[in-house]
Amino acid sequence: MLNPGDPTTGRGLLLFAGLMLGFGLFVGVGQHAWWDAAFWLSLAGFMACYGALMLDVLPQLQRLLLVLGLASGGLALVLALRMTIVG
Numbered sequence: 001m002l003n004p005g006d007p008t009t010g011r012g013l014l015l016f017a018g019l020m021l022g023f024g025l026f027v028g029v030g031q032h033a034w035w036d037a038a039f040w041l042s043l044a045g046f047m048a049c050y051g052a053l054m055l056d057v058l059p060q061l062q063r064l065l066l067v068l069g070l071a072s073g074g075l076a077l078v079l080a081l082r083m084t085i086v087g
Helices: 006-031 033-054 057-087
Strands: none
Touching: 006 033, 033 057
């Protein structure tokens, strides 16, 4: 897309996205904190899209990954602001 991807960084982002996915599911299902779970799941989606872009795994879907990553990152930002303001 812009520069050649870095496989090490891409794999690290996908691993971190998997950890956040597990944590988001734990918080949502185990603790019933749905707003917090939505934050962690949207952050995991952002990291997964960014990691896939860095790995350059789906070159034909780069635009879709970019749009999904930006949307989930924006949602994570809104949810973080909500958690900061509401408490």
